[in-house]
Amino acid sequence: MILWTTIPIGFLLLLNKFSDGNQDFGYDGSYGPSHWADKYQSCVGKHQSPINIDEHNVKNISLAPLKFFGLNTPRSSFVTNNGHTVMIKTNESEMATVSGGPLGDDIYVFEQLHFHWGENDYEGSEDLINNHSFAMELHAVFYKQEYKTMSEAIGHPDGLAVFAYFYEADDKQNPTYDYIVEMLPNVEMVNSKHELEEPLLLEHLLAPNVSTMQNYYTYNGSLTTPPCFEIVTWIDFKDPQLLSHEQLAAFRNVRTSDGNKLTHNFRPVQPLSDRLVYRNMFNVEDDVRSIKNHRQDAGDTRNDHNGERSIRSDVVTSIFFVVLALLATI
Numbered sequence: 306m307i308l309w310t311t312i313p314i315g316f317l318l319l320l321n322k323f324s325d326g327n328q329d330f331g332y333d334g335s336y337g338p339s340h341w342a343d344k345y346q347s348c349v350g351k352h353q354s355p356i357n358i359d360e361h362n363v364k365n366i367s368l369a370p371l372k373f374f375g376l377n378t379p380r381s382s383f384v385t386n387n388g389h390t391v392m393i394k395t396n397e398s399e400m401a402t403v404s405g406g407p408l409g410d411d412i413y414v415f416e417q418l419h420f421h422w423g424e425n426d427y428e429g430s431e432d433l434i435n436n437h438s439f440a441m442e443l444h445a446v447f448y449k450q451e452y453k454t455m456s457e458a459i460g461h462p463d464g465l466a467v468f469a470y471f472y473e474a475d476d477k478q479n480p481t482y483d484y485i486v487e488m489l490p491n492v493e494m495v496n497s498k499h500e501l502e503e504p505l506l507l508e509h510l511l512a513p514n515v516s517t518m519q520n521y522y523t524y525n526g527s528l529t530t531p532p533c534f535e536i537v538t539w540i541d542f543k544d545p546q547l548l549s550h551e552q553l554a555a556f557r558n559v560r561t562s563d564g565n566k567l568t569h570n571f572r573p574v575q576p577l578s579d580r581l582v583y584r585n586m587f588n589v590e591d592d593v594r595s596i597k598n599h600r601q602d603a604g605d606t607r608n609d610h611n612g613e614r615s616i617r618s619d620v621v622t623s624i625f626f627v628v629l630a631l632l633a634t635i
């Protein structure tokens with residue numbers, strides 16, 4: 306317990322260090338991923354991210370639907386370049402939240418979203434699927450509402466949920482991303498900040514296709530940048546979106562704190578160790594399955610309490626759908 310209560314203060318110090326644009330970590334040479342553990346011990350943990358998701362080595366499971374709230378509220382937003390990525394945050398006080406799926410009844414609050422990309426269209430994502438690297442990956446970071454703030458949540462093993470969205474290169478421009486790509490030159494330099502001219506509708510980025518929103522992989526892992534804390538429930542949506550080659554290339558012009566172009570900012574995959582990856586098979590008529598049993602199969606007892614909670618919420622949701630079906634037949 307002493308460990309976890311001391312981490313938020315440490316993290317705030319780290320945030321301060323990161324925000325001044327100093328090169329604390331990078332993606333090449335002596336600042337690269339193989340050196341992160343020199344300063345940040347958690348980066349050599351057993352449950353690190355990203356990972357390769359091997360489709361032939363996942364457990365199928367039926368979880369309660371993911372439920373978003375507030376994604377369709379237009380929000381004034383700003384974009385920043387912290388030297389490691391391009392990040393979008395919203396100004397609105399009204400929160401966007403998510404629950405359901407592996408999160409059970411717990412509510413997680415939207416904090417920020419950011420991107421990972423590569424030197425060319427054949428690499429860039431952090432998690433891989435069947436060793437396939439996507440051209441880009443968006444991370445939408447949510448913290449557990451119970452912990453009130455991001456900095457407090459970061460000190461708890463169930464503190465964060467990160468939603469990962471993959472992108473493939475295409476010949477056609479994706480108009481949804483036009484306004485983000487067009488403002489990238491405004492945040493080319495580190496610590497620059499730019500207000501988006503149009504209000505941001507998070508649903509365009511985080512729920513682009515409602516019909517495929519329940520098709521995802523989920524596993525327990527870490528932040529993919531220092532301090533690499535193992536506090537993240539990852540939810541990786543299976544279906545990639547498309548961006549044009551030019552739209553992807555625009556991200557590679559953003560610069561690091563030493564003035565060089567940030568041509569790539571993905572961490573190499575880490576060992577899966579004793580973890581299981583789940584593939585959600587969304588079907589409300591399936592028998593409710595126990596994520597707890599699966600986790601015990603893997604010897605991963607860290608989140609047993611989450612498993613119990615997920616089962617409870619599954620049962621409640623199943624009853625809800627049965628009642629809904631009965632009502633519909635009346």
Ligand SMILES: [Zn+2]
Nearest residue numbers: 419421444529
């Ligand atoms: Zn990320």
